[in-house]
Amino acid sequence: MTGETTRSTSDCIAQMARDAREAQREVALLDDAAKSAALREIANVLRASGEAILSANAKDLASGRDGGLAEAMLDRLALDEGRLEGIAGALENVAQLPDPVGEVISRDDRPNGLELSRVRIPIGVIGIIYESRPNVTIDAAALCFKSGNAAILRGGSEAVHSNRALMQAFGEGLEKAGIPRQIVQLVPTQDRAAVGAMLQASGLIDMIVPRGGKSLVERVQRDARVPVLAHLDGICHTYVDRSADPETAKQVAVNAKMRRPGICGAMETLLIDSAYPAAAELCTALADSGCELVGDGRARALDPRIEEANEEDWDTEYLAPKLSIAIVDGLDAALGHIARHSSGHTDAVIATDENVTERFLSEVDSAIVMANASSQFADGGEFGLGAEIGIATGRLHARGPVALEGLTTYKWQVRGSGQTRS
Amino acid sequence: MTGETTRSTSDCIAQMARDAREAQREVALLDDAAKSAALREIANVLRASGEAILSANAKDLASGRDGGLAEAMLDRLALDEGRLEGIAGALENVAQLPDPVGEVISRDDRPNGLELSRVRIPIGVIGIIYESRPNVTIDAAALCFKSGNAAILRGGSEAVHSNRALMQAFGEGLEKAGIPRQIVQLVPTQDRAAVGAMLQASGLIDMIVPRGGKSLVERVQRDARVPVLAHLDGICHTYVDRSADPETAKQVAVNAKMRRPGICGAMETLLIDSAYPAAAELCTALADSGCELVGDGRARALDPRIEEANEEDWDTEYLAPKLSIAIVDGLDAALGHIARHSSGHTDAVIATDENVTERFLSEVDSAIVMANASSQFADGGEFGLGAEIGIATGRLHARGPVALEGLTTYKWQVRGSGQTRS
Incomplete structure (x- = not known):
């Protein structure tokens, strides 16, 4: 890899993150109804795009076979009508989950009349780095969007055509719902430097969630300058x-x-x-x-x-x-x-x-x-959290199954009537 | 600095962190009464050790003057009986703050009979890196201890004698209360490599809180492999x-x-x-x-x-x-x-x-x-949180004024009666 490629890859990630941030500021203010309607719209577009998605998936499967991908990997990669319907149904499930954004976590009226509240808000821009399963593209995008976040997705190279076709449908659905497509973006290059650029994008990407095998999670945890939500082992x-x-x-x-x-x-x-x-x-x-x-x-x-x-x-x-x-x-x-x-x-x-x-x-x-x-x-669904973005074993922010609430943070709102500090 | 010094410094930090972890497992199980009693004990020892602390502080002030420390820095460094009483009083204030550990954040009985609760627990081992004010030694140690955490403190070299004397009193108070001294440790060396070793101690130290000027915070945020709770600027x-x-x-x-x-x-x-x-x-x-x-x-x-x-x-x-x-x-x-x-x-x-x-x-x-x-x-005291460990502008874990609750995390407790997953 030349220095030039690396530079342009990190510029590309930085530009994606800035576009994501801008879209996210808009989406952060949407109410649940608007976000849920968009997710249902995306599910419909996905169903209508079945042919295109399956033919893109066939390309991936063919090159996987040519490249000698193991049978288990090919199975993870494969889509069919049943799996596509599963993905669309998962979108509708996420749509109907309660929206954590706007929840008042705590409230306190101070003796000087200041009204204090802690209000749940989206984290911002979430990076998802994952391997072969193309359904992660839609699941992760849906959870990030429902919680008001932008997502930058980096899927495995073996699923590149499937992921592009799925993201095309996701983007069309967003557009139909009047929502900026930049809220969910797929990293366009399969250049390995893109993962490194995401891990270094401190201040541009707020959190990284790796989804995949141990070597992926290990690399992400070792190299990331951005907070990571993950578990390495389940011993x-x-x-x-x-x-x-x-x-x-x-x-x-x-x-x-x-x-x-x-x-x-x-x-x-x-x-x-x-x-x-x-x-x-x-x-x-x-x-x-x-x-x-x-x-x-x-x-x-x-x-x-x-x-x-x-x-x-x-x-x-x-x-x-x-x-x-x-x-x-x-x-x-x-x-x-x-x-x-x-x-x-x-x-x-x-x-x-x-x-x-x-x-x-x-x-x-x-x-x-x-x-x-x-x-x-040990599973978000079994815990009643709906779909999970992952399970975390770190000690900060969110632990165990991480679902919509784990994709939020909070801010302090203070309402006064002219108070000054003495 | 030779490679050997750096190695032995990082070994020293690693050993401190392992000792801290062991003490912390014990302290995590203490109830509020035991922790509060220990803090009051420490306040008493501190008052009784006034002479030793002030004479240590006089040494720091003398070398500060010799070294040409600015008047404002000398003022931050200086202790007198009034300031010492302030530090002891702050310990008593922390003692009577509500203990967040053990709080049930949420509860849910699942249809299959599993009882789910999210319970607040200490984070673990907190590293505090700070500059001239010796009162930070006691304030930070008290907040970490009250929330069931271990603290590894790295104070400024200009306050080395004051910090050692204060920590001596803190340790004596802990010992009188039957609590392992290793729950709060002061990094013994003034070797600059110690800060680097703390910042790299991923898995050994769970969170770093820098307290001091912009250049300190900048270095910590740039070099840390451990999560950092901080703000760089207040624009x-x-x-x-x-x-x-x-x-x-x-x-x-x-x-x-x-x-x-x-x-x-x-x-x-x-x-x-x-x-x-x-x-x-x-x-x-x-x-x-x-x-x-x-x-x-x-x-x-x-x-x-x-x-x-x-x-x-x-x-x-x-x-x-x-x-x-x-x-x-x-x-x-x-x-x-x-x-x-x-x-x-x-x-x-x-x-x-x-x-x-x-x-x-x-x-x-x-x-x-x-x-x-x-x-x-914008202050923990004004927000009714009691003493604050700092103000954070990051997006994960805790934001704004961070007090006892921000020094905790949670775990999921599941109580069943023989359930198996189908």
Whole structure:
């Protein structure tokens, strides 16, 4: 890459961000009805553009096959009428979610007569950097727009034609609704420098949300000068206490691992209290469910199918039907293991002893802590938030499933009648 | 600086941060009564240590004088019995502020029986980088501790003896209350590399708050890999609309500039509607108050004492009895000027027309927006928040005056009864 290309790429991102900011100032003032109507308009245009979108997608699939893209990647990339209808329906779902903008978070009348309120406003310009799934283009754009933000989208090169066709429909719908198209823009170049330019665009882009595999998130977190909302790993633990109900423990543990082993909320390590009487039964149920098990010495004594775990296993997100099992001597040992190895995403306890569940919920320092429930519930939809832009494990701004509210900030409004400070 | 020094400095910061994290896990679980009692204990130790603290301060003052420190800097540095009592009293004030930790921000019972709550928790380890005022050592430490956070303090080299003596008292008070001293630590070295090491300590320090002049804040914002809570400039505007009450306009404008011209909430630019009938009277009042005035052509016609403004004036924070004045053609022109030149700190409107005040409050995109009040009210104490750790103009996490609540984040607690996800 020459210096010239890099320069012009970052100029291009800067210009996009300035256009986005200008459009955003206008959209920030729209009421919910106007934004929802626009989203429904976009859904209609999307349905009417099905042919164009699917033929663009066919191009991407063809070059993906030529380029030797793996079958799983091709499946993520593929659109059909059913998936397109899913995307359009998701737009309508976002349309009907409550709009967080304008909400008065707190109010206070001061003794000197000043009326203080904290009012929710959009963050501003959000950058989304994502990989192969073209539906992210529409989902992310819709969530940003509904919360009054501008979005700058950088999709994967393997989905370039699909993304352009989807964005064409999105833009047409916006235009029909009388809303500036610049509120949602797709980075036009596939130049890798564009990602770097977005990550460096401090003051121009207010927040970056990476959506994709670990190497993408790692790069974004390492190089970004702009705040990032993300999670790198979901090394989720479930601790089964001596007081756990055995039936609950089996059902919850098998679900937490095996329902969909590849999602970030899937359990990766099971901690079993050494005083739990039904430990062998629990391991048998997991092995019978088809899960590959590795464990420490005490765990291996419980079932012959448990292989020996190595040190890395306790820090590994398998994203597969594989689980590490450690036997721990009670709650404090479990809390210690979790403090050392958890990625701060979701950790759960199974216990009937309320002292144990309450201590776990208060002492485990993760974005989501659960008692007697499957860690697979770690999801914006399951939390009643509607669609989510992602799950965050950082400590500032928003944590856990991030939905519309996480795409807002606030300002202080002060209404006076001529007060001066003495 | 040799590579070796830098390495050992960053090792030292990393070790401090790990110790801080360990202490913080303990302090996060303390209730308000325990934390408040400790703060009162510290206030008592501080009072009892007056002699040691003042003699340490005398050393700093002597080397400051020898080193040719400016009189204003020496004044910031100086402690006496009155100021020490002020610091002890501030500790007691923080003790009695409501504790935000544990507050349930939202609650939702899901249809499947899961009970969801978002609970306020401390952020974790906060880094404070500050300059000459030794009282910041205690104020910042107290706010971090009260909100359950650990603090790593890096004070200015000119206050090194004072800061050590103050921290000695703070540590003794903590110890008397049975709380690990590592919850508040002062960086022991004056090596400039320590600041760099703090700024790079991503994952070890959760947030950095710089307290000091513009060059400090600029460096921190430029170099930090850790989230920063700060404001760089307070280029605050007041717009006087045609509908403004002339008496209100005069009093508020003079107060906004002249009460304390050096604070970040002081007005730096006055925008006067060209249709405002009492503009000359307003400028005369400001000039009579002793303020140096610069303005555009139309402003200069209002009072002979108004000098010509140059382009930089509209982007200058004077922090002095000096003001730039522009005549604008109504609200839209004022909004345009503010969008181009405001630093996003505090902007105010003076008007009796409610359409004007409400449009201003909704359309100006600053951390604090005010109607008919002096911008000098931009202060945590005036907002009823108690002591503030600083004022932030960033868009994420916390904006405007940041107090205890801004030093917290949240986690999701989920209470179930064996639910699995289908």
